[in-house]
Amino acid sequence: MDTLGKTITCLAAIAWKTNSSLSLEEVQVEPPKAGEVRIKMISTGICGSDDHAIKGIIPLKYPFIPGHEGAGLVESIGEGVSSVKPGDKVLTLIVPQCRECSACLNPKGNFCEKQDILPSSGLMLDGTSRFTCKGEKIYHSFRTSTFSEYTVVPEISVVKIDAAAPMDKICVISCEVPTGYGAAVHSAKVTPGSTCVVFGLGGIGSAIVMGCKASGASRIIGVDINEEKFPRARALGVTDCLNPSNLKKPVQEAVKEMTGISVDFAFEAIGLAETMVAAWDSCHVSHGVCIITGVSPPNSKFSLSAQTVSTGRTLKGVCLGGVLGNRTVWSSHT
Ligand SMILES: NC(=O)c1ccc[n+]([C@@H]2O[C@H](COP(=O)([O-])OP(=O)(O)OC[C@H]3O[C@@H](n4cnc5c(N)ncnc54)[C@H](O)[C@@H]3O)[C@@H](O)[C@H]2O)c1
Ligand SMILES: [Zn+2]
Numbered sequence: 349m350d351t352l353g354k355t356i357t358c359l360a361a362i363a364w365k366t367n368s369s370l371s372l373e374e375v376q377v378e379p380p381k382a383g384e385v386r387i388k389m390i391s392t393g394i395c396g397s398d399d400h401a402i403k404g405i406i407p408l409k410y411p412f413i414p415g416h417e418g419a420g421l422v423e424s425i426g427e428g429v430s431s432v433k434p435g436d437k438v439l440t441l442i443v444p445q446c447r448e449c450s451a452c453l454n455p456k457g458n459f460c461e462k463q464d465i466l467p468s469s470g471l472m473l474d475g476t477s478r479f480t481c482k483g484e485k486i487y488h489s490f491r492t493s494t495f496s497e498y499t500v501v502p503e504i505s506v507v508k509i510d511a512a513a514p515m516d517k518i519c520v521i522s523c524e525v526p527t528g529y530g531a532a533v534h535s536a537k538v539t540p541g542s543t544c545v546v547f548g549l550g551g552i553g554s555a556i557v558m559g560c561k562a563s564g565a566s567r568i569i570g571v572d573i574n575e576e577k578f579p580r581a582r583a584l585g586v587t588d589c590l591n592p593s594n595l596k597k598p599v600q601e602a603v604k605e606m607t608g609i610s611v612d613f614a615f616e617a618i619g620l621a622e623t624m625v626a627a628w629d630s631c632h633v634s635h636g637v638c639i640i641t642g643v644s645p646p647n648s649k650f651s652l653s654a655q656t657v658s659t660g661r662t663l664k665g666v667c668l669g670g671v672l673g674n675r676t677v678w679s680s681h682t
């Protein structure tokens with residue numbers, strides 16, 4: 349291939365400073381170093397976490413190339429890379445799987461120590477960047493930076509997919525779908541006939557709804573301040589939609605009234621302390637399970653009435669639906 353071993357000049361979207369519009373720029377993308385993979389991106393999704401990064405809610409170093417939900421073709425590989433080869437169809441992984449660290453060696457979690465989200469260095473594992481623009485160093489986001497025609501990622505941040513995968517759609521399997529679906533099926537383990545509430549009906553919330561429905565939930569209450577999200581939510585399985593802005597009482601009170609007592613499973617997919625507390629308060633006092641998927645700003649804190657904790661309900665956070673990137677736990681649920 350004529351790009352092999354050469355720096356590639358291509359287009360990428362750059363966030364130059366906090367909360368600015370992205371600008372499309374010509375960037376230089378260096379060849380992959382040892383243990384790295386250069387990918388020709390075919391499609392990328394836009395996840396709430398990219399929005400958080402651009403707004404500084406997830407603090408990243410500027411200027412950076414956003415994006416982590418990507419599907420592409422391997423253009424070239426660095427020394428020692430063995431899991432993918434040029435031409436392979438791949439997805440990028442915002443949470444890598446090094447298979448060696450304390451998180452990877454424990455089957456109960458997936459937040460690999462080699463992740464670059466919280467905190468973020470904006471650099472590859474060797475502490476350098478592969479991107480420049482007009483001679484200036486450009487930082488990576490989450491070691492994925494999929495808003496670029498070409499990107500370089502560590503081998504542990506890439507997974508090979510089926511050669512027949514539809515590349516225009518498969519990018520959402522990179523984050524939003526496993527995050528939400530896995531939160532319901534894998535982390536909460538929603539049971540048939542149960543009641544659920546989902547706070548936030550964006551990409552993650554929609555996939556949570558799909559997971560609740562697939563698990564046989566009898567009632568799924570969807571909560572969002574944007575009613576344009578309601579038709580799609582209903583099509584995916586939401587049985588009742590609530591807009592907290594139109595209620596004269598706290599949304600958790602409305603959920604309790606609608607269900608007679610409260611729900612078996614509550615999910616937060618927004619990233620706000622107040623909706624996390626509302627999700628907790630919506631859960632059954634004895635056996636309720638509250639799952640937090642939303643990512644909140646760095647100094648954000650929430651407090652719960654201490655008395656509501658000792659009665660038995662569970663509060664859990666979950667990253668990428670508890671899915672183990674390139675390992676096999678996910679396959680037992682599909
Ligand atoms: N834990 C993980 O592994 C993981 C993975 C991906 C994304 N996330 C996080 O999940 C969250 C959601 O991501 P997304 O991609 O679905 O975002 P999104 O922007 O598509 O959806 C968020 C939804 O929340 C709604 N909303 C905003 N404020 C609200 C309020 N006060 N009350 C009710 N609804 C409100 C919005 O209208 C929108 O529909 C983000 O915080 C993101 O960072 C976490
Ligand atoms: Zn994401």
Ligand SMILES: [Zn+2]
Binds near residue numbers: 446447451462
């Ligand atoms: Zn690891």
